Amino acid sequence: MKWRRSAAVSDAALAADSVLRLSVLLRAGVAPLRAWTYLADAGDPIAERVRSVLAAGADPRAVFADAGDPWPDVGAAWRVATTVGAPLAGSLHDVAEALRDGQQAADEVRVALAEPAATARLMSWLPLVAVGLGVALGFDTLAVASNPVGMVCLALGAALIVASRQWSAALVRRAQPAPGVPGMDAELTAIALGGGVSIERARALVREARPEDAGGDVDRALALSRSAGVPAIDLLRSTAWLARHRSRTEGRLRAASLSSRLLLPLGVCTLPAFLLLGVAPMMLSIFSSGVLAI
Template sequence: MGARVRGPKASASDATETVLRLAVLLQAGMSPARAWSHLAASGDTPAARVVASMDDGMPLADAIVQAGAVQPSQRAPGASDETARAWREVAAAWRVATTVGAPLAESLRGLATALRDAQEAADDVRVALAEPAGTARLMGWLPLVAVGLGAALGFDTFAVLLGQPLGLVCLAAGVALIVGAQRWTAALVRRARMEGGIAGLESELLAIALSGGVSVERAIALVRAAGVTADPATEGVLALSRSAGVPAVELLRATSAFARHRARIEGRLRAARLSSRLLLPLGVCTLPAFLFLGVAPMMLSVMSTMPLSL
């Protein structure tokens, strides 16, 4: 049995680097198994996982999928399941290329470019989201700061919130609003993030399959067997290729590149719109929570100390 490989934090960018190195070794004339072994010996952690899985008798394509099956504790912060998805896409390209006999080095170089574009687009969106998301999280704790501020100014804030019926109502309402604001904000940020995976993956894999000399129908069947969903844009490219009588490979690669570019722009637009949308939980939840936990207890405290007039 192969030893379990442990290494540094894994991220989707590891797949890009490994695939690029693998393409260079394959272009130099190495066999796939030997290329993976050399990468593993050089300290490449994903390649070491692939070799360990192959030593256990696992087929190479399945071993590539296994390279992304890392434990959550070994993932880079924010990586989520991007690592596993990236390696599934590498495995799909590997299966298609080896089945049709397409040049592995060229196919992997193209896939590495697609992986790099997808990772850069995700990084752009992550950076754009960092400031508004961080500001929203900071503002979410403002009501709790108001509680401490009221106590620091000499009001019996805690006594009111914990000892009076109206104070308990304010406490329950404020906490509920804080929780609602945090969940609402998290949902908005989650929707603004880019969808994982390579945009235009079907076009990229079809280009790999067709470069091996198979028919369009056979290429489509192989891509479907690899678990890649259909893309309406691909049908139009194939129809254009048939009507114009030109090879579809370059058209498909151009379509894949444009799909990645469009996904990057759409991700940036979603990040830009997030700043204004985050004002909704701030106005609907955070500011009322500030009133319930900060202003209302101070007013109740003042009222409780006022002498009753006859």
């Protein structure tokens, strides 16, 4: 099976599939170098690079870091698991499931954002459609460019179109899900604790492997574990799941509010541009032709 990228398959989905296959091979007793070789033979480009580095006896962290999201998280899990001696197959399986869950949440948000974003792009062409409509109806709307008032209308209308598109694009960008997989810090800490190290050592390893570790939810889960006397690993895994669930819910809420927010550039920029580029040239064309002359 060759690994082919399509519009429907994201980098995160491909990475999750690769990591899951890797964990299955490792669980079956295949050595890490041999497991990466099998994936490389199947056409996975990242696996080929990792295999070459491992064959040379080097650390593959640089390969993971350069591969782009979400491979740095996979590299962090690999580093933490190998450092503490946690089961590599189980650790990678957990990371693969986290990647799949996080990607599913991000895809749901993008699908929800697709409709309002497409509507905004469609409405931004409305003023130019008005110009074409005026020409189709027989109005000499393009000739008004020689009129000072017409020139002002055309300049303002063009500026409003640009402003509307940029404003709408900014609103859509802010509604997009944040990069990365929510809850990965908790997943990595659970992997470290699964290797039998102390909580302090586990947190230090995760921060070293993943410098962007925020740690707020993780620290609260560990504090609850100490005060309640319950297993920290289970609490951390539930914390990671809740972080992804919260990200999915917040993304859907952003998508729902985007439709109403996109009405602002529509009312402030697109509709005035429609009047300036569509209606105003028609009126100027009528007046210049003397139709309304007394």
